[in-house]
Amino acid sequence: xxxxxxxxxxxxxxxxxxxxxxxxxxxxxxxxxxxxxxxxxxxxxxxxxxxxxxxxxxxxxxxxxxxxxxxxxxxxxxxxxxxxxxxxxxxxxxxxxxxxxxxxxxxx
Amino acid sequence: xxxxxxxxxxxxxxxxxxxxxxxxxxxxxxxxxxxxxxxxxxxxxxxxxxxxxxxxxxxxxxxxxxxxxxxxxxxxxxxxxxxxxxxxxxxxxxxxxxxxxxxxxxxxxxxxxxxxxx
Numbered sequence: 001x002x003x004x005x006x007x008x009x010x011x012x013x014x015x016x017x018x019x020x021x022x023x024x025x026x027x028x029x030x031x032x033x034x035x036x037x038x039x040x041x042x043x044x045x046x047x048x049x050x051x052x053x054x055x056x057x058x059x060x061x062x063x064x065x066x067x068x069x070x071x072x073x074x075x076x077x078x079x080x081x082x083x084x085x086x087x088x089x090x091x092x093x094x095x096x097x098x099x100x101x102x103x104x105x106x107x108x
Numbered sequence: 109x110x111x112x113x114x115x116x117x118x119x120x121x122x123x124x125x126x127x128x129x130x131x132x133x134x135x136x137x138x139x140x141x142x143x144x145x146x147x148x149x150x151x152x153x154x155x156x157x158x159x160x161x162x163x164x165x166x167x168x169x170x171x172x173x174x175x176x177x178x179x180x181x182x183x184x185x186x187x188x189x190x191x192x193x194x195x196x197x198x199x200x201x202x203x204x205x206x207x208x209x210x211x212x213x214x215x216x217x218x219x220x221x222x223x224x225x226x
Contacts, residue, residue, distance in 0.1 A: 035212035044216035092211035
């Protein structure tokens with residue numbers, strides 16, 4: 001099973017700042033099969049990025065993903081008020097599908 | 109538009125079973141795999157397994173083997189997840205989600221809260 005470790009656990013930033021979230025895998029993720037999700041309290045997760053760097057439909061271009069192998073990054077170029085939430089990475093290169101523990105982006 | 113609508117909250121006693129439904133609309137039901145995931149209070153996401161609505165084939169996470177059964181009804185575009193031998197640690201929000209091809213989840217149900225308590 002691939003274990004995904006996200007860091008930091010919490011990121012305290014102000015609107016307009018840049019957010020950089022990390023996701024590290026215990027072994028290489030095949031074909032860059034890595035996705036990122038945003039989750040707000042009381043809501044289901046929302047797909048942001050798939051294939052490590054492809055934005056899902058309707059996702060603003062301030063969200064970008066990068067990385068390969070075992071190291072992946074989600075970057076939010078300029079935080080908007082609605083971006084404060086919890087972010088999860090997920091790998092689908094091998095079964096079982098697994099998620100990271102999440103990074104909470106909170107208002108500083 | 110794509111919608112996945114789940115059944116309502118459930119309260120069960122330890123040892124009981126629960127069956128949660130997820131009705132799909134807005135797309136061709138058999139084209140997309142359906143998955144079940146759960147999220148314990150204040151915790152992260154856990155994948156439970158998936159079903160191919162086209163032929164009913166399933167794949168379950170090892171943690172749930174023997175306790176979970178996923179089925180589908182193509183006439184109503186609904187998938188079901190049954191979990192047996194419930195224990196308090198099964199208290200969580202259960203989500204259905206769909207995927208096409210490579211397994212990332214592009215649409216989710218609203219979630220169903222299951223509370224297991226004596």
